[in-house]
Amino acid sequence: MEKVRVEDAVGMVLCHDITEIVPGKFKGRAFAKGHVIQEEDIEKLLDLGKRHIYVWDLSKGYVHENDAALRMVQAAAGENIVFSEVKEGKIELRAACDGVLKINLDTLYAVNSDDEICFATIHGNKQVTKGKLLAATRVIPLAVKEEVLERFEKACKESKTPLVEVKPFRPAKIGVVTTGSEIVSGRIADQFGPVLEKKAAEVGATIMGQVFPGDEPEAITQAILDFLAQGADMVQVTGGMSVDPDDMTPSAIRACADEVVTYGTPVLPGAMFMLAYVQGKPVVGLPGCVMYAKRTVFDLAVPRLLTGEKLTRRDFVLMAHGGQCQNCPVCTYPDCGFGQ
Structure with a gap:
């Protein structure tokens, strides 16, 4: 910040408000x-009694806050991000489509380690809708040194993934395999189907069919393979996911799996969730809570899978922090602490 003569301040950034008083x-x-002081401002400033003012000199390696915010957004934004016009030095980033928000936390923490940078986001790895506010950025002072922005841009450029992006949902066909002799015999009505139809619609997917193979592991395995042969992008298997001796669903999934990522998660509701890959496609075993709880591990994992992300066991381990749903009377997910 410098104190300069008004006549010498053209092109510099005013560091404080200037008040005008007209009595009465x-x-x-x-x-x-x-x-930013303009040539035509000089006479007005002199009329206000200002012969000297405090300014940032943009000619000495400083960047105005508005220009700085624009440069930061351009460096940080990945796919499917739109941003607002700059207002009072701040720019907002929003989702350009429905999908899952991805935040590169290493980059986020790195850029915010500079005390002149503010880049704030909501939590990542959650489902977002088009137009959702995701982040906002600005610099702290009214003008910032060029080297500060260069550090920001360098951190974003060297990152393996963008600081912020939205992975869109892929059009997906889902096959549903509902196990249980009590269902196939007609003793009780299936209640999973309507729930999964609704959840599929939330992410732009379609249920291509639902079958009821009973409890025999071989029949369950064959039902999974049949859906994949018909072009399913995912198979969701319901029922028989507990550790009871007569629950055969996990072993039936294992029988055809190329890889079992997890059977069990540190998320409640949803501890008995299973993820495997069969012929490169995700097959999920769904515990009973998915049928009746408002939100479960299903809502943390399945949307990510439907963007094409390949989840690992570590992804599920990280869900432990925030993995306890509060079961609020009015559910506000994903705008809540579940899964954060």
Whole structure:
């Protein structure tokens, strides 16, 4: 910040508000802090009694807050991100489509380690809808040194993934395999189907069919393979997912799996969730809570899978922090602490 003569301040950034008082008529702001002094402003400033003002000199390696915010957004934004016009030095980033928000936490923490940078986001790895506010950024001072922005841009450029992006949902066909002799015999009605239809619609997917093979592991395995042969992008298997001796679903999934990522998660509701890959496609075993609880591990994992992300056991381990649903009377997911 420098104190300079008004006549020498053209092109510099005003560091403070300048008030105008007209007795009996007006008292208010004539020039706002952050204003870039123009040639035509000089006479007005002199009329206000300002012969010297405090400014940032943009000719000495400083960048105005508005220009700085734009450069940071351009460096940080990945796919499917739109951003607002700059307002008072701040730009907002929003989702350009429905999908799953991905935040590169290493990069986020690195850029915010500079005390002149503010880049704030919501939590990642959650489902977002088009237009959702995801993040906002600005610099702290009214003008920032060029080297600060260069550090920001370098951190984003060297990152393996963008600081912020939205992975869109892929059009997906889902096969549902509902196990249980009590269902196939007609003793009780299936209640999983309607729930999964609704959840599929939330992410732009379709249920291509639902079958009821009973409890025989071989029949369950064959039902999974049949759906994959018909072009399913995912198979969801319901029922028989507990550790009871007569629950055969996990072993039936294992019988055809190329890889079992997890059977069991540190998420409640949803501890008995299973993820395997069969012929490169995700097959999920769904515990009973998915049928009746508002939100479960299903809502943390399946949307990510439907963007094409390949989840690992570590992804599920990380869900432990925030993995306890509060079962609120009015569910606000994903705008809550579940899964964060």
